[in-house]
Amino acid sequence: MIEDLDLLEQSELSLLETLDHVLTRGLVIxxxxxxxVADVDLIFVGLNVVLTSVETAREIIGARGRKEEGE
Amino acid sequence: MRVYAYCLSDEIEEGEFEVISGVAGATARLIETEGIVSVVSNFPENSIAVTRENVLAHERVVRNIFRKASLLPFRFGTVIADARLLDFISSQKSTLSDQLERVRGSVEMSVKVVLPDEVNASEALQTKSGEEEDRTVSGTEYLKRKRREILVDEEIRERAGETARWLTEKLQGAASDSVVTALPSGSTVLAISFLVRRERADEYRKLLNRARAERPGLHFLTSGPWPPYSFSNINS
Structure with missing residues (x-):
């Protein structure tokens, strides 16, 4: 699936690309x-793409938390 | 009942649906309203852990359906009462149908472009030698450095914008739509996804290879075909 390997191992890239798509994109209700986030697998930490994903998740959780506080 | 939601489709037939296990080992099943089918599995917990196993289970279920049907994937972590999910579909029916129409018969192809960071590198060097010369930084010097940082950031952003426009133009012959999913801020990675009809995937690859050859200084990371994760946002 991954076609360019000049930066990382293929399995790492494949996992990162999956994370980037599954965690930061897709339909949101x-x-x-x-x-x-406390249970984020350690293997995911340390790479830019993943940090971005986790940040996005935190923003959503933050927004949800604020919404609940306001209710 | 709380469920974990994987994707929506208007092309899945109950009879053709393969039994597949999803997150937490629960079996994926279908619930339907107004001609739109949701793929879900029972999920009694309040939140789902971001583990490799769970992320891959989400992607496995979505990809399995995607082999046979056009769909809109949910983002990982959609845990919802089934009644609320059905309400959401009813209330957004026309938008969701439009989105399904937009992605019908298409796949997402993703490109990340790593921009050269020579600007960053020279900037880092300047800052470092500056710090060695005088340990106490004056207010003016501090402001100068801040200003330099902002200029570098602007330059990277400009270059990313230009690269995005260039690549989108090169691929427009094969792609029906595109979205820039990440412009650099603090890093130098530009991410673009293209919506490509399945039968035009080869043409897309050909055009992409031609474009890559034009700019050998750029690093490309290409992936796909994906379910249309970047084309499923109903607010876009």
């Missing part, structure tokens, strides 16, 4: 993303 407002307030219904409920992931637990």
């Amino acid at each position: 407002a307030g219904e993303i409920t992931i637990s």
Whole structure:
């Protein structure tokens, strides 16, 4: 699936690309993303793409938390 | 009942649906309303852990359906009461149908372009030698450095924008749509996804290879075909 390998191992790239698509894109129903960031697999940490993904997740959780506080 | 939601489709037939296991080992099943089918599995917990196993289970279910049907994938972590999911579909029916029409018969092809970071490197060097010369930084010097940082950031952003326009133009013969999913801020990676009809995937690859040859200084990371993750946002 991955066609360019000049930066990382293929398996790492493949996992990162999957994370980037599955965690940061896709249809969102407002307030219904409920992931637990505390349980983020350590293998995911340390790479830019993944950090971006986790940041996006945190923003959503933050927005949800604020929404619940306001209710 | 709380469920984990994988994707929506208007092309899945109950009879053709293969039994497949999803997150937490629960079997994926279908719920339908107004001609739109949701693929879900039972999920009693309140939140889902971001583990390799769970992320891959999500992608496995979506990809399995995607082999036979056009769909809109949900983002990882959609845990929802089934009644609320059905309400969402009813209330967004026309938008969702439009989105399904837009991605019908198409796949997502993704490109990440790593921009050369010589600007970053020279900037880092300047800052470092500056710090060695005088340990106490004056207010003016601090402002100068901040200003330099902003200029470098602007330059990277400009270059990324130009690269995005160039690549989009090169691929427009094969792609029906495109979206820039990441412009650099602090890093030098530009991400673009293209919506490509399945039968035009080869043409897309040919055009992409031609474009890559034009700019040998850029690093490309290409992936796909993907379910249309970047073309499923109903707000876009």
